[in-house]
Structure formats: structure tokens, C-alpha cells
Amino acid sequence: MTKQSPLHRRIAARLFGKGIQAAAHIVTAVRADWHGCEPIDRQRVYFANHTSNADLPMIWAVLPPNIRRNVRPVAAADYWLKNALRAFIGKDVLNAVLIDRRPEARAEGENPMQDILDALSQGASLIIFPEGLRNMTDQKLLPFKAGIYNMGAALPELEIVPVWIENLNKIMPKGEVIPVPLICTVTFGTPLHVHADEDKDTFLERASQALLQTDPDFRRPSRKIPQPEATA
Numbered sequence: 001m002t003k004q005s006p007l008h009r010r011i012a013a014r015l016f017g018k019g020i021q022a023a024a025h026i027v028t029a030v031r032a033d034w035h036g037c038e039p040i041d042r043q044r045v046y047f048a049n050h051t052s053n054a055d056l057p058m059i060w061a062v063l064p065p066n067i068r069r070n071v072r073p074v075a076a077a078d079y080w081l082k083n084a085l086r087a088f089i090g091k092d093v094l095n096a097v098l099i100d101r102r103p104e105a106r107a108e109g110e111n112p113m114q115d116i117l118d119a120l121s122q123g124a125s126l127i128i129f130p131e132g133l134r135n136m137t138d139q140k141l142l143p144f145k146a147g148i149y150n151m152g153a154a155l156p157e158l159e160i161v162p163v164w165i166e167n168l169n170k171i172m173p174k175g176e177v178i179p180v181p182l183i184c185t186v187t188f189g190t191p192l193h194v195h196a197d198e199d200k201d202t203f204l205e206r207a208s209q210a211l212l213q214t215d216p217d218f219r220r221p222s223r224k225i226p227q228p229e230a231t232a
Contacts, residue, residue, distance in 0.1 A: 013092040020093065024054075024061035028184035032062035035214065036190030037161055041066050043125050044191065047148050048163040049141060049211060050129035055165050059127055060094065062186045072119055073127040074147075076101050097126065113150055120155060127163075130207070140212055144204045152194030152203065159191035162211040189214030 024030045032039070048059060056073050063071060077098035080090030090096045097119045099112040119126060130144040152160050166185045192210055194203050212218060 009092055013088070016089065017093045020057050020089075021061045024058055024184075028058070030058050030062055030184040030186060033185055033187040033216070035187050037159075037188055039064050039067060039188075041070065042159060043070075043120070043123060044159040044161050045120075045126045045128060045148060045151055046071070046161050046163045046188070047128050047130050047207065047211065048165055049215075050131050050134050051136075051165070052134065055129065056094070056127065058165055058184055059163060059186055067125070070123070071125045071127060072097050074099060074116055074129075097124075101132075113147065116147065116151065117154055120151060120158070126151075130204075140215070141208055144208055146200055146204070148207060149194060149200045149203045152192070156194060156196070158193070160193065160207065161191045162189035162207070162214040163187065164189070164211060164214040164216070166216055185216060187214050187216055 046059060048055060056075065060068060060071070060073065073094050073096045075090060075094070075096040075098055077090075077100040080086050080096060080098055090098060097115055099115065116126065128147060130148050131142040132145045133142070135142050148160055152158055164187045166187065189210060192203075192207060
């Protein structure tokens with residue numbers, strides 16, 4: 001990106017953001033299913049499964065504008081600052097809280113969790129992927145990192161909302177550049193809170209189960225296989 005005035009940069013970021021939304025809807029016909037909560041402008045942490053680099057834009061694209069403007073994704077600085085275009089998208093378009101996943105790259109005494117808590121203290125809602133990395137395994141979810149527990153323990157009234165992103169790993173398989181035309185659904189589940197005196201492992205297991213239960217496959221009736229008729 002060439003150097004721009006702050007006003008021009010804000011205008012460019014707004015137009016680029018509209019482009020991301022349009023692309024998400026055109027390519028995947030992405031839609032939101034507010035299954036367990038209402039789309040209201042309330043401070044929340046939205047935590048989601050992670051199978052594709054497109055997960056973040058999909059959640060961001062389906063949020064109503066009055067909610068989206070107060071939402072900041074928590075994202076990997078080592079990915080989003082890799083080049084000027086990614087940095088522009090991460091910092092200017094998405095207004096992400098950028099966290100470096102490499103401990104050796106952090107300044108002495110730097111605490112990534114503090115940046116997240118600072119964003120919450122300023123009233124922002126967040127999008128986070130508690131698995132930490134993209135899940136490229138056959139498992140539905142990888143073990144969760146402690147971040148969402150730390151947020152909820154620091155702010156007990158904070159709504160922690162599970163979000164299941166369906167089909168993105170099929171729409172854009174790893175290594176492919178042409179998307180498969182499938183509909184992507186982003187399902188918002190029932191908010192959680194960290195209970196008083198609830199320990200980290202108990203909450204993370206509860207959060208993991210809540211996210212799995214937000215998956216539309218969990219709510220679909222299993223298809224019975226017809227049995228052959230008994231012969232005399």
C-alpha cells in the first residue's frame with residue numbers, strides 16, 4: 001500500500017471492507033443463523049472453529065453493520081503483518097488485535113493477553129479462534145487455548161458466544177485456489193459465562209462442548225439406514 005493521508009486510508013479501508021463482504025456473499029452465499037442469541041449490539045466474545053483462512057472474513061461479513069463496527073478480531077501478527085496488503089487489511093480494515101504467536105518475537109515482559117484485555121476494557125467485542133491454529137485433522141476441534149477462559153474470568157458478565165462455521169473446509173480445501181460452490185452457514189449459539197470459582201479446564205471443556213453443539217450437524221436427525229425385510 002502506498003502512503004496515504006488518514007482520511008484517504010479510512011475511505012480505502014471502508015471500501016475494501018465492503019469488497020470483502022461482497023466477495024463472501026458472492027463466492028459462498030454466506031448466511032448467519034442466530035440460533036442461540038439475538039444479533040444485538042452487546043459486548044461479546046465470539047469464539048469459533050478454525051479450518052480455513054477465510055473463517056475470519058466470513059464471521060466479520062455476516063455481522064450486522066451496527067455490531068461489526070464494534071468488533072475486533074484477535075489475529076496472528078506474524079500472518080497479518082507479513083506484507084503491506086495484509087497489514088492494511090488486518091490493521092485498517094478489520095481493526096484486529098494483532099498478537100504475535102512467536103514468544104521469541106515479543107519484547108521482554110510483553111503479555112499478549114494484556115492487549116486483548118485492554119481491547120475489552122475499551123468496550124470492544126472480539127472474534128477469537130481458541131484452537132489457536134487451523135484444524136487440519138479429522139477431529140472436529142483441537143484442544144482450546146486458555147485465552148477465552150482468561151477473558152471470562154476477568155469480566156464475569158462478558159457473553160462468550162460459540163460460533164460454528166460450516167462448509168468452509170469444503171469450499172476452499174487446503175492448496176486449492178478455486179472455491180467449490182457450496183453455501184457457508186455461520187451459526188451463533190447460546191452465550192456462556194465463566195462461573196464463579198470455575199477452573200480453567202472445566203470451562204474450556206464446557207466451551208468446547210457448547211461449540212460442538214452449535215454445529216448444525218449436531219441438531220440434524222441422524223439418517224436411518226433401511227433394514228432389509230426378514231425372509232421366511
